[in-house]
Amino acid sequence: MFRALGRRRAVLLLAVAALITAPGPATATTTTQPLPDGTFIRDVGEGSVYRIAGGAPIYVSAWAAFGGQQPYVDISHAQLLTLPEYPTDGTFIRGTATGYVYRIAGGAPVYVSTWTAFGGPQPTTDVDQVAIQNAGRGGKWNHIRYNPADQTFVRGTATGQVYTFAGGAPIYVSNWAAVGGERPAVNVDQAALDNAGSGGPYDHVRYYPEQGTPLVTLDNRYWTVGEGVARRIEPGDFSSTLVDLLAVLNAGQPGQWSHLIGHVA
Structure with a gap:
């Protein structure tokens, strides 16, 4: 009888250990590698979600902007602070709600009225249009300027x-x-x-x-x-x-x- 109890206890302990070491939600992973454009990331310290564009984190106000929740990578708040403040100049982004395309110059989105201006379509990262509209308003919105920086x-x-x-x-x-x-x-x-x-x-x-x-x-x-x-x-x-x-x-x-x-x- 005592042996049976011992075996049951061992099985129970193994099950608990498996739960403790099991990975989190299927949509979340962690990384210390460089993050390519288009990657969704979550600041585990604050719970905020961003999308990488031009190397910088652009705030995601709601998953609805991307048709629902997407796979994302968990990073620490300290890691978030090491990312570029603004997208690299020359980056093309597109607002999900409007389809408007912009090119980043001096940290700000400059409208692209036609791809003809650039010899045809270029690689573009979709971002939350709300992040473009609220550019420069402080906090999470500050990874895009509203107007290009002086001396751009x-x-x-x-x-x-x-x-x-x-x-x-x-x-x-x-x-x-x-x-x-x-x-x-x-x-x-x-x-x-x-x-x-x-x-x-x-x-x-x-x-x-x-x-x-x-x-x-x-x-x-x-x-x-x-x-x-x-x-x-x-x-x-x-x-x-x-x-x-x-x-x-x-x-x-x-x-x-x-x-x-x-x-x-």
Whole structure:
């Protein structure tokens, strides 16, 4: 009798051990390997889910954005903090709710009106449209900027024209020498620049710099933008975006110069 009880106890202990060492839900795994674009991850510390795009974690507000729960990888909060803050410039993403496609420039989504602008369809990662709409609003939403970072250089695919961002708007660069030499530039759809601020997917680029944006030109002239007009100011203890002097002097002219309305010397 005691032997039978011993055997039963052994079987019970083995069953308990199996439960303790069994893996979690079939949808969850853990990894320390690099995470390819498209991977869903869960921060086990906070329970938040993200999708990797351009190496960065883009918040998933609801599984419904992807047609239901998807397989995901568990990572620690410390691991999450080691990932890039924003997707790599040049990354293409598509909002699941709208189908809108964007190209990342300066951490922000710049609208792609047609694949023709890039010679045809390109590899794209689907992300939660809500993450795009709430870009830059703090916390989990901060892995996408709402507007490109200052001093982000872009090139319009249709024209080859180069711009640098200041206060969320593209300021024309007539010559690389005007901004201290050639810089890496992200190719973007020219339509996103021409239609900046016109609503919907175009609103991730401003037409005129944000009110109070400070500018500096290579000759050490300082300006501040108010209602689209660049006004000369005295140098101060503040960070300014380097822009082409001709973009200030030709402000208000049509075409590429029109992202400033005028200037006051």
